[in-house]
Amino acid sequence: MRTLIQSASRAVVGALALGALPLQAQLGSPNPAPGPQQTVAIRNARIVPVVGAELASGTIVFSAGKITAIGANVSVPAGAQVIDGTGLSVYPGMMDAGTSMGLAEIPQGANATMDASEVGSFNPNSIAYYGITPHSAHIGVTRVVGITHVLSSPSGGIVSGQASLVNLAGWTPAAMSVQQKAGLVITLPRAGGGGFGFGGGFGGFGGGANNADATRQREKQLDSLKALIADARAYAQALDASAKDKSIPRPVADVKLDAMLPYVRGQLPVLFQADRAVDIKASVDFASEQGLTAIIVGGREAPEQAALLKAKNVPVLYGTLRNLPSREDDAYDINYSAPAKLAAAGVRFAITAGDGGAEVRDLPHIAGMAAAFGLSKEDALKSVTLWPAQITGIGDRFGSLEVGKVANLVVVDGDLLEARTNTKYLFIDGRAVSLENRHTTLYNTHKDRR
């Protein structure tokens, strides 16, 4: 009997193992783990620090995850691993602040792999960090173009949840994490069902039957949002009062209101998803009125609101460069040229691919197109390195090659933004990262079959 059970359970284990293999092959990828933090010196390379002047040929040294020296005549520390950078260029790793990386794998036909949108309209306590799988195949193919860290955001509802900043390397979310809570994602309700994450339009599930109903519903949703913010503010005041005066009782702990604290206190930004000029204006006005620190995400018609955005110092994570123009009489390049217009108007912005995960690797080409349509090449590079880091509050540690900054950097054989450029070495958090990924694995498996 015992033997029978044992062999039966062995068979079950065997079946599970057999089943697990194709599943892993289909819905994930063994992104190679990064190596240890070492002392590395890259010599004789062109160095593009983004901040400060480019070095035609120089040395960059990093150790324990931080950049320790950059210059034309830097000495290589004893014991450092030396890379000959002759003919190569060193850039800071790029950043895309508009992704759902690790939260959404296959949108069509594999709904179980879509983990970006919670049920319900108000989910401030839903945090991207807890849903990001380090084994998403998107991570492996994205980082090899030199995108080293991203902001990954939840979506859907009115308060979607909190975005997390992660490095694109690490075996666990903790190992990847740069900042667990980095922004609260809000989409202001729109008449006609926008903001519900599904449906939309009068006929959609979220919309009212007619214009008046839709408007009423929008007002109701907006009131709920304002109430949540007011509650959170009152909760914060009660907490502060109790901290100052022990005789005042602490309010009963509330995870939802706890989640709102850094945002109502203005310590962290609120990411407002808005594309139309009216929605951008509504978001900026709402943030002003509610005392929130706003960042606009998407921002398709941001150039139309440039004066307001500049006056209120609200930055834009511009993610619609490749969108088709929304009106027939729009200039064909209205979205291609939007970053140039924002730059000329003095609006702070970064460029994002505007994609959840699989196409994020197009980020450098998208920034390049902005330069084809009026943005300077230098600003195009900043819009995917320094500026997204500054806008999301990590500019002191990321986004450029400067002594003391995190060693997220990429060594390439050409212009970082060009489609033909090849990555030669990749370092994230000062760790060497393999250039193998799901695509190279499949390529190597099949390329020589004749």
Add this chain to the structure above:
Amino acid sequence: MPRSMLSARRALMLLAGLAVTANAQAPRKITPMLIKNGTVITVTKGTLANTDVLLENGKITKIGANLTAPPGAEVYDATGKYVMPGIIDPHSHSMSDATNEGSLSVTSMVRIMDVLNPTAVNGYRSLAGGVTMINILHGSANTIGGQSATLKLKVGRTIGEMLPAGAPPGIKFALGENVTRKSSTQIPGGPPRRYPATRMGQEEIIRDAFTRARSYKAEWDAYRAKAAMKPVKAALVAPRRDLELEPLVEILEGKRFVHAHSYRSDEIVMLLELAKEFGFTVRTLQHALDAYKVAPEIKASGASVSAFADSWSYKIEAYDAIPYNVAINVRNGVRSTINSDSDERIRRLNIDAAKLIKYGGLTETEAFETITINGAWQLGMEQRTGSIEVGKDADIGIWNAHPFSVYARVDRTIVDGETFFDRAKDEAERAARAAERAELEKAEPNTAPSPRGGGGPPGARPTPPTGGAR
């Protein structure tokens, strides 16, 4: 089908035919154009520095140094610019008012050319990406879809003028998930699922259709043989025409190209084997994102591949897609292109082609071939377009930097010797367009007639604010 509908359809077909004929009879007077001193990427004959290209009567008539402009010619200074063949997109749904006749599993009787909109703005936007010719395909809802249309982007002209005379006809086939619709939500109480719901059913649908087409062809062959005999028997009656099977007979006769939407390698091989059994060659495997797994089989079949450069992971059957797909196919000798399947992506096929150099090491020329001459071949137009050669159609893009650079954009797009996109002109017209828009926005809004008859009072509805709901 009621007789009145049939005759209406016939009348429409006649009208379409007349439009084509009328345009063919009245060729336009085309101003000659001399493109001076550019870097000319011929694709088939190398890249030529400081070279002139002369365009006359819609054709490329001379390529060389220091050419003389004929009287009345427009001379375009392309110093520092790049001159390349117009980009060809073998997979588009642009400019069509309908994509899927999804109700049946075999819809070979429907035609995309019947639903094209010559004023669709996306045609112009595609020109702005250097594209001159597209293959407008039926959708992928059914195993055997509708008839496709090869279109030159002569935006502003009639559809008749955009359809190049003599272009071989095509048809869309589709395999895999879009046909089985497993990922679509089944609406409770909605229509039942349509056959086929599996890849097995897809094989059976094609086998059944071609079996019927063979019998139909045999009927006609027998009739024609009898009709050719003298004297003709008085009682000879022609078989009943079947608009579903006629295009399939054309496939069996090698007169119509099959463009087969496919993803997985097993379904690709299924179709290739079935085609071999029925004696035809699949012209293109569209998408074919797993083609790299069976590239030798594709090469042996004579089929070609038209894929995305690097799109992937948008559905289960696209999860094994790799950006090295085209390179593996090219190295196996499979003629390959990249396509857009999108009014957005079509505007940047140059950058998609450039990626092939990184992913799998295509040469620059091989990468250019995937958006020019190979697409021309896939549409049976390689003698006419797809490269810069004397005698070919003057389908050309002029770029302000190397077309594979992300910093490049198109300055001019020329189709059959005429400029259909001119960035300088486009920029110059913007102020006028903005003024016209402002004027229209100031105008009194349309008012609905009051229920008691008569128009509403002027200004009954407020003028929408600028930047208001659109």
